[in-house]
Amino acid sequence: MDILKYRGYEAKIRYSAEDEGLVGEILYINDVIHFFGKNHQEVLLAFHEAVDSYLALCEERGESPNRPFKGSFNIRISPELHKELIRKADHLNISLNQMIASALEQFISHGKH
Numbered sequence: 001m002d003i004l005k006y007r008g009y010e011a012k013i014r015y016s017a018e019d020e021g022l023v024g025e026i027l028y029i030n031d032v033i034h035f036f037g038k039n040h041q042e043v044l045l046a047f048h049e050a051v052d053s054y055l056a057l058c059e060e061r062g063e064s065p066n067r068p069f070k071g072s073f074n075i076r077i078s079p080e081l082h083k084e085l086i087r088k089a090d091h092l093n094i095s096l097n098q099m100i101a102s103a104l105e106q107f108i109s110h111g112k113h
Contacts (some may be wrong), residue, residue, distance in 0.1 A: 003027075004047050007055070009068065011035075011047050026050065028068035 004012045004024065011024045019036060022043040026033040035050040037043030058065040077085075089099040 004044060006048050006051050007053050011050075013043055024050075026054075029066035031066050 004011045004013060005024055009026055009110045010028065011026045013022050015021075021036055021038040022040070023033045024037075024043055024047050025045075031054070033050050033054055035043065035046035037046045063101045070079075085099065086096055088094045092099060
């Protein structure tokens with residue numbers, strides 16, 4: 001999958017035989033935004049225009065635009081695990097947030113699934 005990046009937004013691109021060109025979709029936001037181009041240059045320009053138009057529309061309406069990855073998310077774990085995690089973080093003299101972020105970074109860097 002080809003990914004385009006612009007102003008903090010990412011989009012995936014796919015070829016559409018029906019449309020005879022490249023169709024893009026902005027990823028990781030609640031709003032649905034598609035764009036189209038006949039070639040790489042056109043689809044790149046259409047992506048930039050889609051993002052710029054989306055941000056301008058949100059500003060015009062006085063709304064906050066959807067932003068991918070605000071940096072926080074909720075997880076559900078057992079109370080027992082929660083307690084053990086707090087104890088471990090206290091033992092390490094770091095916050096639970098710091099400990100979880102570190103554990104997730106290690107998970108990603110070691111490529112474990």
